[in-house]
Amino acid sequence: MSDVNIHPLYLIKFDDTEVPDETIFGAEIASKRFEQISRNWNAHLFVKVASNSRDDVCSGSNALLASDYDALAAQRDEGLAREAELRKTLAFSDENQIRQGLRINNLREEVSALQQRLAEAEKWVVYRWQAEVANRPLVNVHRRSLDETWRQVMRHMGLDDRALCGLTHDELLARPGCADGEQPS
Structure with a gap:
Protein backbone atom coordinates (compact mmCIF):
# COMPACT_ATOMS: atom_id res chain seq x y z
CA MET A 1 0.00 0.00 0.00
CA SER A 2 1.09 3.57 -0.56
CA ASP A 3 1.65 6.34 1.95
CA VAL A 4 -1.84 7.63 1.17
CA ASN A 5 -3.33 4.64 2.95
CA ILE A 6 -1.51 5.22 6.22
CA HIS A 7 -0.92 8.91 7.13
CA PRO A 8 -0.97 11.35 4.23
CA LEU A 9 0.68 14.73 4.38
CA TYR A 10 -1.40 17.78 3.56
CA LEU A 11 -0.26 20.89 1.80
CA ILE A 12 -1.86 24.27 2.24
CA LYS A 13 -0.93 26.27 -0.85
CA PHE A 14 -1.46 30.00 -0.79
CA ASP A 15 -2.38 32.06 -3.85
CA ASP A 16 -0.07 34.80 -2.58
CA THR A 17 3.44 33.80 -3.63
CA GLU A 18 5.00 35.74 -0.75
CA VAL A 19 3.36 33.49 1.86
CA PRO A 20 5.19 30.15 2.28
CA ASP A 21 3.16 26.97 1.79
CA GLU A 22 2.55 24.78 4.83
CA THR A 23 2.92 20.99 5.01
CA ILE A 24 0.85 19.32 7.73
CA PHE A 25 0.76 15.68 8.87
CA GLY A 26 -2.72 14.24 9.43
CA ALA A 27 -6.17 15.05 8.02
CA GLU A 28 -7.75 16.43 11.18
CA ILE A 29 -4.95 18.88 11.93
CA ALA A 30 -4.79 19.96 8.28
CA SER A 31 -8.55 20.64 8.20
CA LYS A 32 -8.41 22.78 11.36
CA ARG A 33 -5.38 24.72 10.13
CA PHE A 34 -7.01 25.23 6.71
CA GLU A 35 -10.14 26.62 8.38
CA GLN A 36 -8.01 29.10 10.35
CA ILE A 37 -6.01 30.21 7.29
CA SER A 38 -8.86 30.33 4.78
CA ARG A 39 -10.58 33.12 6.80
CA ASN A 40 -7.79 35.56 6.01
CA TRP A 41 -6.00 34.11 3.00
CA ASN A 42 -6.98 32.65 -0.32
CA ALA A 43 -5.52 29.12 0.00
CA HIS A 44 -6.07 25.55 -1.19
CA LEU A 45 -5.75 22.30 0.78
CA PHE A 46 -4.06 19.38 -1.02
CA VAL A 47 -3.18 15.83 -0.03
CA LYS A 48 0.55 15.43 -0.53
CA VAL A 49 1.54 12.05 -1.92
CA ALA A 50 5.17 11.00 -1.81
CA SER A 51 5.34 10.48 -5.57
CA ASN A 52 3.81 13.84 -6.49
CA SER A 53 7.13 15.56 -7.13
CA ARG A 54 10.86 14.94 -7.04
CA ASP A 55 11.75 17.73 -4.67
CA ASP A 56 9.05 16.75 -2.14
CA VAL A 57 7.05 19.91 -2.79
CA CYS A 58 3.58 19.37 -4.13
CA SER A 59 2.92 21.22 -7.32
CA GLY A 60 -0.62 22.23 -8.12
CA SER A 61 -0.79 19.90 -11.12
CA ASN A 62 0.29 16.78 -9.20
CA ALA A 63 -1.42 17.37 -5.85
CA LEU A 64 -4.89 16.18 -4.94
CA LEU A 65 -7.52 18.42 -3.48
CA ALA A 66 -8.36 17.28 0.04
CA SER A 67 -12.00 17.02 -0.98
CA ASP A 68 -10.96 14.55 -3.72
CA TYR A 69 -8.99 12.47 -1.24
CA ASP A 70 -12.11 10.99 0.38
CA ALA A 71 -13.49 9.94 -3.01
CA LEU A 72 -10.15 8.40 -3.97
CA ALA A 73 -9.87 6.67 -0.60
CA ALA A 74 -13.37 5.23 -1.09
CA GLN A 75 -12.37 3.99 -4.57
CA ARG A 76 -9.21 2.51 -3.13
CA ASP A 77 -11.17 0.72 -0.38
CA GLU A 78 -13.63 -0.57 -2.97
CA GLY A 79 -10.74 -1.81 -5.11
CA LEU A 80 -9.15 -3.51 -2.10
CA ALA A 81 -12.47 -5.16 -1.26
CA ARG A 82 -12.80 -6.41 -4.86
CA GLU A 83 -9.23 -7.68 -4.74
CA ALA A 84 -9.94 -9.52 -1.48
CA GLU A 85 -13.08 -11.01 -3.01
CA LEU A 86 -11.13 -12.16 -6.07
Missing part, protein backbone atom coordinates in the same frame (compact mmCIF):
# COMPACT_ATOMS: atom_id res chain seq x y z
CA ARG A 87 -8.43 -13.63 -3.86
CA LYS A 88 -11.10 -15.55 -1.93
CA THR A 89 -12.62 -16.75 -5.20
CA LEU A 90 -9.23 -17.80 -6.55
CA ALA A 91 -8.29 -19.43 -3.26
CA PHE A 92 -11.65 -21.19 -3.28
CA SER A 93 -11.14 -22.40 -6.86
CA ASP A 94 -7.55 -23.44 -6.04
CA GLU A 95 -8.87 -25.24 -2.98
CA ASN A 96 -11.53 -26.93 -5.13
CA GLN A 97 -8.88 -28.01 -7.63
CA ILE A 98 -6.81 -29.41 -4.78
CA ARG A 99 -9.86 -31.21 -3.39
CA GLN A 100 -10.71 -32.60 -6.83
CA GLY A 101 -7.11 -33.70 -7.29
CA LEU A 102 -7.21 -35.43 -3.91
CA ARG A 103 -10.53 -37.06 -4.81
CA ILE A 104 -9.06 -38.29 -8.09
CA ASN A 105 -6.01 -39.68 -6.29
CA ASN A 106 -8.25 -41.33 -3.71
CA LEU A 107 -10.39 -42.83 -6.46
CA ARG A 108 -7.30 -44.11 -8.25
CA GLU A 109 -6.07 -45.69 -5.03
CA GLU A 110 -9.50 -47.25 -4.44
CA VAL A 111 -9.62 -48.60 -8.01
CA SER A 112 -6.13 -50.02 -7.62
CA ALA A 113 -7.07 -51.64 -4.31
CA LEU A 114 -10.27 -53.05 -5.84
CA GLN A 115 -8.38 -54.45 -8.82
CA GLN A 116 -5.94 -56.09 -6.45
CA ARG A 117 -8.80 -57.55 -4.39
CA LEU A 118 -10.48 -58.78 -7.58
CA ALA A 119 -7.27 -60.52 -8.66
CA GLU A 120 -7.01 -62.11 -5.20
CA ALA A 121 -10.68 -63.17 -5.38
CA GLU A 122 -10.08 -64.70 -8.81
CA LYS A 123 -7.17 -66.73 -7.44
CA TRP A 124 -9.24 -67.76 -4.43
CA VAL A 125 -12.28 -68.90 -6.41
CA VAL A 126 -10.11 -70.96 -8.79
CA TYR A 127 -8.27 -72.45 -5.80
CA ARG A 128 -11.59 -73.35 -4.15
CA TRP A 129 -12.88 -74.95 -7.38
CA GLN A 130 -9.68 -77.00 -7.66
CA ALA A 131 -9.86 -78.03 -3.97
CA GLU A 132 -13.57 -78.96 -3.98
CA VAL A 133 -14.29 -80.05 -7.55
CA ALA A 134 -11.31 -80.84 -9.77
CA ASN A 135 -9.98 -83.79 -7.76
CA ARG A 136 -13.34 -85.47 -7.18
CA PRO A 137 -14.16 -88.43 -9.37
CA LEU A 138 -16.87 -87.88 -11.99
CA VAL A 139 -19.13 -90.43 -10.29
CA ASN A 140 -19.17 -88.43 -7.03
CA VAL A 141 -22.75 -87.33 -6.30
CA HIS A 142 -21.67 -83.82 -5.19
CA ARG A 143 -19.23 -83.04 -8.01
CA ARG A 144 -21.83 -81.75 -10.50
CA SER A 145 -23.54 -79.36 -8.05
CA LEU A 146 -20.19 -78.09 -6.69
CA ASP A 147 -18.89 -77.59 -10.23
CA GLU A 148 -21.98 -75.56 -11.23
CA THR A 149 -21.92 -73.51 -8.01
CA TRP A 150 -18.28 -72.46 -8.28
CA ARG A 151 -18.68 -71.72 -11.99
CA GLN A 152 -21.66 -69.49 -11.19
CA VAL A 153 -19.51 -67.62 -8.68
CA MET A 154 -16.85 -67.14 -11.36
CA ARG A 155 -19.38 -65.91 -13.94
CA HIS A 156 -20.91 -63.57 -11.36
CA MET A 157 -17.44 -62.06 -10.83
CA GLY A 158 -17.14 -61.51 -14.58
CA LEU A 159 -14.62 -64.32 -15.05
CA ASP A 160 -14.52 -66.89 -17.85
CA ASP A 161 -15.04 -70.18 -16.03
CA ARG A 162 -14.20 -72.24 -19.14
CA ALA A 163 -10.83 -70.51 -19.53
CA LEU A 164 -10.02 -70.91 -15.83
CA CYS A 165 -11.37 -74.45 -15.19
CA GLY A 166 -11.88 -76.13 -18.54
CA LEU A 167 -14.88 -78.23 -19.46
CA THR A 168 -17.92 -78.45 -17.18
CA HIS A 169 -18.90 -81.62 -15.32
CA ASP A 170 -21.61 -82.46 -17.87
CA GLU A 171 -19.25 -81.88 -20.81
CA LEU A 172 -16.66 -84.17 -19.25
CA LEU A 173 -19.27 -86.93 -18.81
CA ALA A 174 -20.36 -86.54 -22.44
CA ARG A 175 -16.83 -87.19 -23.75
CA PRO A 176 -16.14 -90.66 -25.19
CA GLY A 177 -14.48 -93.03 -22.73
CA CYS A 178 -16.22 -91.56 -19.70
CA ALA A 179 -19.33 -93.69 -19.99
CA ASP A 180 -18.34 -95.80 -17.04
CA GLY A 181 -17.65 -92.70 -14.87
CA GLU A 182 -13.92 -92.84 -15.29
CA GLN A 183 -11.74 -89.68 -15.06
CA PRO A 184 -10.67 -88.52 -18.50
CA SER A 185 -6.95 -88.41 -19.02
